[in-house]
Amino acid sequence: MQRRDFFGKVLAGLSTATLPLPVWADAGAPDFVTAGNKPDNSTWLVGLSVAADVRFQIPIPGRGHAAALHPTRPEAVAFARRPGRFAVIIDCTTGSEIARLDSPDGRHFYGHGAFSPDGALLFTTENDYDAPAGVLGIWDAADGYKRIGEITSGGIGPHEVLTLQDGGLVVANGGIQTHPDMGRAKLNLPTMQTNLTYLDTHGAITEQVALTGGMHQNSIRHIALDHRGNVVAALQWQGSPTRQVPLVLRHARGTAPSFLPHPDAQHLKHYAGSIATCIESGEIAVTGPKGSHVLFFNADGTPNGSARHGTAAGVARSPSGGLMITRDGGLLHRKNGIEKLIPVAGDWSWDNHLVPISST
Template sequence: MKRRHFLAGASASLGLSGWATGSWAAAGAPDFITAGNRADKTSWLVGLTRAGDVVFQIALPSRGHAAAIHPEMAQAVAFARRPGRFAVVIDCTDGRELARLTTPAGRHFYGHGAFSADGKHLLTTENDYDTPAGVLGIWDASDGFRRVGEVSSGGIGPHDILRLPNGGFVVANGGIQTHPDMERAKLNLPTMRTNLTYLNVEGAIVDQVELTGAMHQNSIRHIALDGIGAVAAALQWQGAPAKEVPLVLRHRRGDDPTFLPHPDQSRLKTYAGSVAVCPQTGDIAVTGPKGSTVIYFDATGQPRGSTQHDTASGVAPAPQGGLMITRDGGLIHRASGVETLIPVEGGWAWDNHLIAR
């Protein structure tokens, strides 16, 4: 099957994925989806409102990472934390497991995925670990999430993937070679190469930007889009010894990547977690769960301070404006530089990502 049959469906009518999934209103109208863990070590897909209400909690087989939200229906795909081999398609209205995705032999998931604009296909970031190479698995959401093929991610260690306004995709290839037989060991750090890869709706690579020279060990991990499709990226330094390098970059196709230094980035402990851009202002927030810190930039890329929040994890645009951040004990809403704590009951420990619906 040719690549164009996988992805070039932006003008096609939306399939119903084989199930009559209810609306988001029937799912409690969550504003956000995230993965959370309980003190008893159980893992859950959680729907949250802007007020901090848990409107659903659906058990996962093991620790989750990120989720992909269907563009039309109340479906979410919860991904296992790397190097997991499962992804669960969930009807968020009643907790039904609609499908369970299992990687083929020689592959594992990297914790992220994205739907095509029409919702008919799901792309998943995966490791072809014996080659080694990064691939994007392609699953037919209109046919029970049957796997129909794969395309190259354009690098090693594809982690995050986002759909672009034009219907294509951008992938953060972190550059780190791993193998499940060696757990989470990093096998190629002296020679690793990290990049952003852009694909069109047919799955063909149309552009790449690679970090080279002294920055080749600055792994691009998580990404967000601004209002015009430019990418903001959170990076994790893999070199030894640890040193002060910028952990945030911005890229617009046709330009070189621009690093955004910050005077408080040492608090991130060389590990930038999640990143989001405020739609109203263009402000950028980057979390550092290891350092319990969030750093901020304005729309021009200038630093705008930082705040301390215990295990600051996910960040996403808030529906009422500003940004929402997950932290121990609940959420932080930040707007116009003012932060408000929103408690969430249940003693949740959040994973790295908060997905705005």
């Protein structure tokens, strides 16, 4: 793809539309979207309200990971768990499939994607596994999600990608080399290199921050933006199992990353899952589904306690204030340090991410 202003695409025909466009209220007015499984191993895209009502449940062809939500219409991209070959674009008002993305030859998805601010383009994190290299696939949402190109992710193993406030992108390159012929085997742990890569609206890399030295095996996987627009990241340690390391970092553009240690980090069992920040207080929450714990940090990065929650998975800002966390039995709402479990009907198990309909 030419290095042009790829965020400048405008969806054709919007100015001449005569019928009202669908909105999230038409899909049952959910507050969050997540992937869930039922006891019969069926796999679903689920819309949840802050009151823990299931507003929609739409079958998807395999275990889901994260979802990308279109910024202007009730459309969700359900991504397969890595290494995945499918991503399904779903009209959440009808449950119908709009399009299905199949990874090109030599590529597989990593379970995440992000739309450009105007919704014209979708970016997907992918593995060019024979290179090996990470790429961002580019898909035209105005033309049936046709693939129109790709750009470098700036590293190996790109996992999550976010759209920044300036319209650019930030990518968490986890640094772990894999190949679908070898399942989920990690092929380069002794030499792996993980980084955050920032790209401008032309797809050019403007900044990279790599973890080096004794932290080069601390894989950056999931990211969020804090109350100041800086990146906070959840890490997954790939080094010695007897070593305890910080599993959260924060990065402000133009500075070195800062690790956020926590006295209870060992409860996560070297695996930080989802991460989010509270819009009112700046509190950071990091889930540990393998350790059934959640770590909390104050806005300044200092520890703010932890709590045990069975298979704590996704976390997101709540439109009712505070944070919402998916866990065994339903949703956990945390606000001003007070936690309340809100049961969700049905015996659901949740995947790692809870995506808010609105970022605020």
